[in-house]
Amino acid sequence: MRPLLRAALLLLAVGPVLTGCISSFEVPGPEETTGSVAVPSVPSTPVPSPSPFTGTVTIRDFSFEPGDFTAGPGAVVTVTNTGTAAHSLTAQDGSFDTGPIAPGATAALTAPTQPGAYSYLCAFHHFMRGILTVA
Numbered sequence: 001m002r003p004l005l006r007a008a009l010l011l012l013a014v015g016p017v018l019t020g021c022i023s024s025f026e027v028p029g030p031e032e033t034t035g036s037v038a039v040p041s042v043p044s045t046p047v048p049s050p051s052p053f054t055g056t057v058t059i060r061d062f063s064f065e066p067g068d069f070t071a072g073p074g075a076v077v078t079v080t081n082t083g084t085a086a087h088s089l090t091a092q093d094g095s096f097d098t099g100p101i102a103p104g105a106t107a108a109l110t111a112p113t114q115p116g117a118y119s120y121l122c123a124f125h126h127f128m129r130g131i132l133t134v135a
């Protein structure tokens with residue numbers, strides 16, 4: 001490609017972008033005057049006190065990571081299945097159950113409100129086990 005033609009094409013590509021930037025600086029949006037900061041929404045945990053575990057349990061083929069974890073009463077735990085088979089995170093006493101989680105899918109698990117240690121397993125693979133401690 002000839003250098004002159006190349007420069008002209010570059011100018012055509014960049015020109016509208018520069019114009020857009022300049023006009024947006026001249027006209028501030030109404031959201032800039034409110035002072036509030038939008039935070040990306042994460043499922044809020046209706047927990048009366050801060051929970052020591054606020055993260056995510058990741059299911060791999062075939063284990064929970066972490067298998068043993070602690071959550072606050074009623075805390076919402078995100079369970080992500082990164083494996084290639086469907087899994088679940090199911091309390092042995094039936095107090096919580098994500099139901100089947102398809103490969104690549106995410107489920108929300110609400111911890112029991114009663115403090116204690118809850119053994120859980122995968123309903124499909126009973127050798128996949130862990131303990132959710134509510135404290």
Ligand SMILES: [Cu+2]
Pocket residue numbers: 062086087088122123124125128
């Ligand atoms: Cu499983």
